[in-house]
Amino acid sequence: MSATPLVVSRVGMVTGVGLDAPASCAAIRGAIDNFQQTSFRDRRGQWIMGCEVPLEYPWRGEKKLLMMAARAIGECLDGFDQAACESTPLLLCLAEADRPGRSVPDDARFLAALQDELGLSFHPQSAVIVQGHVSAAVALHRGRQIIDAAAATQVIVAASDSLLAGAALADCEARDRLLTSENSDGFIPGEGAAALLLEPLRAQPWGQLVCRGIGFAVEKAHIDSEEPLRADGLTSAIKQSLQEAACDESILDFKIIDASGGQYVFKEATLAFGRIDRTKRAEFDVWHPADCIGEVGATVGLAMIAVLKAACEKAYARGNNVLLHLGNDDGKRASMVFSWLPAGG
Incomplete structure (x- = not known):
C-alpha cells in the first residue's frame, strides 16, 4: 500500500558556500567548496580544514546555530504572516543529545529562542528532533502524520548543526572519523542550516x-x-x-x-x-x-x-x-x- 505523498513546496538553506538556497545549490552544482583552515588543530598540531558559514558577525556555538536556523526558516517562509505560522508546526532537527560538543543545552529553550528571533509563533505541535543524520527522514515522517491527521495543512521542517566545535572534533578524531594530517580516510567538518515547507499533494500548474x-x-x-x-x-x-x-x-x-x-x-x-x-x-x-x-x-x-x-x-x-x-x-x-x-x- 502506498503512503500519502508529501510535496516539498519551499526551501531555505545556509551553508559554507552560500547564505541562501539558490547560492548554495548553484555552488554545489558547480562543485565549489569553501574548505579552509579553521582555528582548530589536530593531535599533531596541524590545522584542521573546515567549511564555516560566513555570517555577518562572528557568532559561535548556540547563537550561531540559532542565527543560521532563523535565516534558513526566514527564507523558506518569506511572505508568511503570523496567522499562517501559528497554524504551521515547526519540526526542528538538531544534533543527537549525547554528541560531544553539542552546543544546545536545552532544546525547548532553543526552540523558544528561535521563535523570538523570527518574531513568529508556530503551531503547538512543533517539536525538536535529535536524531542526527536520520532526523530529516524522521521529521518528514512525523510531518506526514500531522498532515494525515488533519492537525495542520502544512508543516515546516528545519535543521541547524555544526561540527566546528572543539569537543566534537576531538571525539571524531579519536574515532578516526576526521580528516587530519594523520588520517586521510575522514571527513571535513562543516556547519549549516536548511528548511523545507511540506504540503499534501494537489494538482498544480507547476512542477x-x-x-x-x-x-x-x-x-x-x-x-x-x-x-x-x-x-x-x-x-x-x-x-x-x-x-x-x-x-x-x-x-x-x-x-x-x-x-x-x-x-x-x-x-x-x-x-x-x-x-x-x-x-x-x-x-x-x-x-x-x-x-x-x-x-x-x-x-x-x-x-x-x-x-x-x-x-x-x-x-x-x-x-x-x-x-x-x-x-x-x-x-x-x-x-x-x-x-x-x-x-x-
Missing part, C-alpha cells in the same frame, strides 16, 4: 517534488562496531521506502547520499543498492553534497532534498525518480524515495 516513501532500519555492523558489513540495515530501509512508494528499484534514476568522507558510507551504499538492483543501467549517478559543504550533521538530509529540488526545477537532475538515504554512526538508517512531477504532470 512538484514529492516524497513518495520513507523507510527506517538499524544496521548492526555500524562504523564503530567490529562486525562484518553486509548493509542489512540500509538494504531494509531502502526496501521499505520503495514499498511505501508502491514501486520497485527499476524506476530509480540516480541517488543522493550523506557520505561526507571515508570509505565506510560508500561501501555500505554500494552493498545495499547491489542487493536490490535488478535493472540493467548504462549509468547511475551518486550525488553527495557534503563534498562541497562538509559534514554538517543533522542538516545534511534537508540539504540533500534542497539540492534535489533545485536540480529538478532547473532541469539538470539525472531523472525524475530519486533515492536518498541517510545513516548515523550508531546504526540508525533511513531511506526516502522522491519523484519530480513536471508541470501539468
Whole structure:
C-alpha cells in the first residue's frame, strides 16, 4: 500500500558556500567548496580544514546555530504572516543529545529562542528532533502524520548543526572519523542550516517534488562496531521506502547520499543498492553534497532534498525518480524515495 505523498513546496538553506538556497545549490552544482583552515588543530598540531558559514558577525556555538536556523526558516517562509505560522508546526532537527560538543543545552529553550528571533509563533505541535543524520527522514515522517491527521495543512521542517566545535572534533578524531594530517580516510567538518515547507499533494500548474516513501532500519555492523558489513540495515530501509512508494528499484534514476568522507558510507551504499538492483543501467549517478559543504550533521538530509529540488526545477537532475538515504554512526538508517512531477504532470 502506498503512503500519502508529501510535496516539498519551499526551501531555505545556509551553508559554507552560500547564505541562501539558490547560492548554495548553484555552488554545489558547480562543485565549489569553501574548505579552509579553521582555528582548530589536530593531535599533531596541524590545522584542521573546515567549511564555516560566513555570517555577518562572528557568532559561535548556540547563537550561531540559532542565527543560521532563523535565516534558513526566514527564507523558506518569506511572505508568511503570523496567522499562517501559528497554524504551521515547526519540526526542528538538531544534533543527537549525547554528541560531544553539542552546543544546545536545552532544546525547548532553543526552540523558544528561535521563535523570538523570527518574531513568529508556530503551531503547538512543533517539536525538536535529535536524531542526527536520520532526523530529516524522521521529521518528514512525523510531518506526514500531522498532515494525515488533519492537525495542520502544512508543516515546516528545519535543521541547524555544526561540527566546528572543539569537543566534537576531538571525539571524531579519536574515532578516526576526521580528516587530519594523520588520517586521510575522514571527513571535513562543516556547519549549516536548511528548511523545507511540506504540503499534501494537489494538482498544480507547476512542477512538484514529492516524497513518495520513507523507510527506517538499524544496521548492526555500524562504523564503530567490529562486525562484518553486509548493509542489512540500509538494504531494509531502502526496501521499505520503495514499498511505501508502491514501486520497485527499476524506476530509480540516480541517488543522493550523506557520505561526507571515508570509505565506510560508500561501501555500505554500494552493498545495499547491489542487493536490490535488478535493472540493467548504462549509468547511475551518486550525488553527495557534503563534498562541497562538509559534514554538517543533522542538516545534511534537508540539504540533500534542497539540492534535489533545485536540480529538478532547473532541469539538470539525472531523472525524475530519486533515492536518498541517510545513516548515523550508531546504526540508525533511513531511506526516502522522491519523484519530480513536471508541470501539468
